[in-house]
Amino acid sequence: MWPRILKTMKKNKPLLFTGLIIFGILVFLASLSIGRYHVSMADTAEAVISKILGTQSDLPGEVFTVIFDIRLPRILLALLVGISLSLAGTVFQGVFRNPLVSPFILGVSSGAGFGIALGLVLGLNLFLVKLLGFGFGIVTVFLASFLGSALYNRSSITMVLSGFVIGSLFSAATSFLKYIADPYTRLPAITFWLMGSFSYAEGGDLKYSALIFIACIIGIFLLRWKLNILAMGEEEARNLGENTGRTGSLFIVLATLLTAISVSLCGIIGWIGLIVPHIGRMLVGPDHRKLVPFSILFGGTFMLIVDDIARTISSIEIPVGILMAIIGAPLFIILLLKKNLHWEE
Amino acid sequence: MLTVAGPNAAGKSTLLRLITRAIRPSGGSISVFGNDIAHMPLRQIAKTISFVPQIHKPMFPFTVFEMVLAGRNPHLGELKQPGKADEDKALAAVALTGISDIAGRPYTKISGGQLQLVLIARAIAQEAPVMLLDEPSSHLDIRNQIGILKTIDRIRDEHELCIISVLHDINLSLAFSDRLIFLKNGKKTAEGNPGDIVTAEMVKEVYGVETAVLKDGENTYVAPHLKNNEKK
Numbered sequence: 001m002w003p004r005i006l007k008t009m010k011k012n013k014p015l016l017f018t019g020l021i022i023f024g025i026l027v028f029l030a031s032l033s034i035g036r037y038h039v040s041m042a043d044t045a046e047a048v049i050s051k052i053l054g055t056q057s058d059l060p061g062e063v064f065t066v067i068f069d070i071r072l073p074r075i076l077l078a079l080l081v082g083i084s085l086s087l088a089g090t091v092f093q094g095v096f097r098n099p100l101v102s103p104f105i106l107g108v109s110s111g112a113g114f115g116i117a118l119g120l121v122l123g124l125n126l127f128l129v130k131l132l133g134f135g136f137g138i139v140t141v142f143l144a145s146f147l148g149s150a151l152y153n154r155s156s157i158t159m160v161l162s163g164f165v166i167g168s169l170f171s172a173a174t175s176f177l178k179y180i181a182d183p184y185t186r187l188p189a190i191t192f193w194l195m196g197s198f199s200y201a202e203g204g205d206l207k208y209s210a211l212i213f214i215a216c217i218i219g220i221f222l223l224r225w226k227l228n229i230l231a232m233g234e235e236e237a238r239n240l241g242e243n244t245g246r247t248g249s250l251f252i253v254l255a256t257l258l259t260a261i262s263v264s265l266c267g268i269i270g271w272i273g274l275i276v277p278h279i280g281r282m283l284v285g286p287d288h289r290k291l292v293p294f295s296i297l298f299g300g301t302f303m304l305i306v307d308d309i310a311r312t313i314s315s316i317e318i319p320v321g322i323l324m325a326i327i328g329a330p331l332f333i334i335l336l337l338k339k340n341l342h343w344e345e
Numbered sequence: 346m347l348t349v350a351g352p353n354a355a356g357k358s359t360l361l362r363l364i365t366r367a368i369r370p371s372g373g374s375i376s377v378f379g380n381d382i383a384h385m386p387l388r389q390i391a392k393t394i395s396f397v398p399q400i401h402k403p404m405f406p407f408t409v410f411e412m413v414l415a416g417r418n419p420h421l422g423e424l425k426q427p428g429k430a431d432e433d434k435a436l437a438a439v440a441l442t443g444i445s446d447i448a449g450r451p452y453t454k455i456s457g458g459q460l461q462l463v464l465i466a467r468a469i470a471q472e473a474p475v476m477l478l479d480e481p482s483s484h485l486d487i488r489n490q491i492g493i494l495k496t497i498d499r500i501r502d503e504h505e506l507c508i509i510s511v512l513h514d515i516n517l518s519l520a521f522s523d524r525l526i527f528l529k530n531g532k533k534t535a536e537g538n539p540g541d542i543v544t545a546e547m548v549k550e551v552y553g554v555e556t557a558v559l560k561d562g563e564n565t566y567v568a569p570h571l572k573n574n575e576k577k
Contacts, residue, residue: 286405
């Protein structure tokens with residue numbers, strides 16, 4: 001049954017996108033309802049409707065507290081991070097013309113990880129820790145591109161190489177911080193944070209980060225056609241009238257902001273940025289005019305599902321970064337095996 | 346059609362890349378319709394000059410149509426996407442090159458000759474008055490070589506284009522070009538009507554090989570003396 005549904009959806013793109021939106025809304029509602037405090041789907045729907053319409057409801061007050069004060073901020077953050085990492089993966093793969101590139105290619109994760117570790121070692125409050133993570137994530141990419149252009153030029157291979165070098169440097173610095181950190185309090189905090197989890201999310205996070213998330217997502221959405229041009233390669237894109245230095249840098253800045261803010265809020269969640277663009281190319285094709293909307297619609301939902309599993313599968317929450325790797329690695333192998341079958345029409 | 350010919354490393358591709366400003370000249374200037382390209386924005390150059398590369402390494406399986414549509418890029422504003430009019434122009438370019446039947450297929454799954462046509466269609470969709478082609482017939486069999494050049498010939502007539510092409514095959518140059526330039530070591534060795542400048546002496550000077558140049562009415566052919574060369 002599934003292959004037939006997939007085939008129909010591949011043929012009918014509007015149906016596919018409508019399906020993705022409906023699926024996303026259902027997962028969103030389900031995520032509000034599941035958790036240790038039991039709220040039925042019907043009660044969740046009722047609470048959401050009464051909140052939107054501002055009508056009175058007979059539901060107990062704690063249902064509203066659990067749904068809107070505890071679960072909603074985390075769900076919104078998971079959605080935004082899922083969208084961001086998927087979109088950053090799509091952008092980096094297009095700009096670097098390489099489908100095996102992840103959002104962490106330029107060392108953002110190493111830099112942000114260092115910033116977080118530094119903040120935790122210094123015993124700063126959570127907001128400052130996240131700010132340091134974000135700042136160092138940006139600094140890494142800035143250093144990588146500076147080093148890249150100083151070494152040779154702005155070509156993608158030198159940028160990737162210098163990203164790797166700078167990233168390794170920050171990883172070593174992070175290891176050093178772990179080594180000197182208090183092994184009973186600070187070290188576990190650093191380790192758990194970098195594993196990737198939404199449990200460090202606070203209600204206030206969204207207030208500061210939502211603007212950056214949404215601005216970058218909208219920016220990439222509006223510029224998505226240019227990814228098709230950049231994917232032709234540097235010289236051909238220039239022959240098609242594209243100022244590749246400027247457009248490419250703009251994409252890298254937007255994708256880096258999204259990645260850095262994601263890592264600073266919830267650690268390193270791998271695989272999703274690699275897999276979602278691949279699933280997208282299978283279902284909607286490589287045209288970024290469709291692939292970018294797909295990454296937005298599917299990336300958020302996908303992250304939400306994995307986070308739902310992470311927080312309900314056992315009595316202790318599993319870091320979502322670990323679960324994403326457990327789901328992501330085998331899924332990626334399946335995608336690579338199926339790729340040749342599906343790319344043929 | 347102006348053809349540029351000459352031995353490998355003579356500077357033919359370099360000449361084309363200079364014209365598209367992929368590389369900057371160490372001296373002198375290049376003007377198109379009286380405008381120095383060094384001072385033209387890239388978008389303006391792309392509206393004036395389209396380029397068909399010799400090698401295109403596909404990375405993502407875009408459809409043939411999506412590839413051709415990319416040719417509309419210089420005509421689109423910063424945040425604009427191709428609209429209905431652009432799609433129509435891309436479809437017209439696809440039809441003109443005779444690849445309508447494969448328009449929906451991934452361009453990673455088509456033959457070398459078809460890929461060459463896709464790149465030409467993309468250049469047509471660019472609607473630039475000057476079209477540069479870097480060895481459009483290399484990697485193709487003789488039937489496809491002739492097919493591609495006939496297509497280029499037809500497009501030139503229909504769109505009144507100025508075409509500059511690098512060609513390796515002297516016989517194809519003789520058959521299809523109005524003017525021929527021989528390059529050797531980055532310098533022009535000869536320029537003129539192909540039938541006039543292609544002589545056994547000239548071929549010997551440019552390529553260093555012995556050939557017989559045969560005349561058959563208006564047509565000229567070059568045949569290499571393979572056995573003579575071996576004896577030496």
